[in-house]
Amino acid sequence: MAAILKATKSRLDKTGTPVTFANIYLIAPHARIEAIKRGVPARHVNELAERMDISKESLIDTLRLSRATVNRKVREEKLLSQDESERVLGVEYLIGQVENMVNESGNQEGFDAARWVSTWLDSPSPALGNRKPASYLDTVEGQKLVSSLLAMAQSGAYA
Numbered sequence: 001m002a003a004i005l006k007a008t009k010s011r012l013d014k015t016g017t018p019v020t021f022a023n024i025y026l027i028a029p030h031a032r033i034e035a036i037k038r039g040v041p042a043r044h045v046n047e048l049a050e051r052m053d054i055s056k057e058s059l060i061d062t063l064r065l066s067r068a069t070v071n072r073k074v075r076e077e078k079l080l081s082q083d084e085s086e087r088v089l090g091v092e093y094l095i096g097q098v099e100n101m102v103n104e105s106g107n108q109e110g111f112d113a114a115r116w117v118s119t120w121l122d123s124p125s126p127a128l129g130n131r132k133p134a135s136y137l138d139t140v141e142g143q144k145l146v147s148s149l150l151a152m153a154q155s156g157a158y159a
Helices: 021-026 029-038 043-052 056-062 067-075 082-105 113-121 140-155
Strands: none
Touching (some): 021 082, 029 082, 043 113, 082 113
16 A cells, blocks of 8 residues: 555556545555554655645654654655654554544535544543543554544543
């Protein structure tokens, strides 16, 4: 799987199909695992930050990636490590989860899931003892917790 961006960014998978955040959320777990193990291109960090309307440095810090390593891999057009890829794809998964939630509501016109998630992640959450969800993105377990909060919000439960 190539990675993450909407058709407007011209990202295509192996079959030539545009890859969206919702695709990342909806694909079978084994396909996501394969992408993580293979590694995603380091430039995806830049592209994801741009889509979220945040600085690359902020995203790198939130995911506890090494700035020097990411910058070097971008320059050299290298893949991220398995651990780095897992964190980046995890954020893409969360954005896809929100995209899917909004699509299911039937009212997605003008909604930018990446920007919404970026704002939500940086807002204190009562369900997390007023900690920001972004503070949990540097681990897989933390990303699962954030995903469960989004699911609770969709169902109307306390989040």
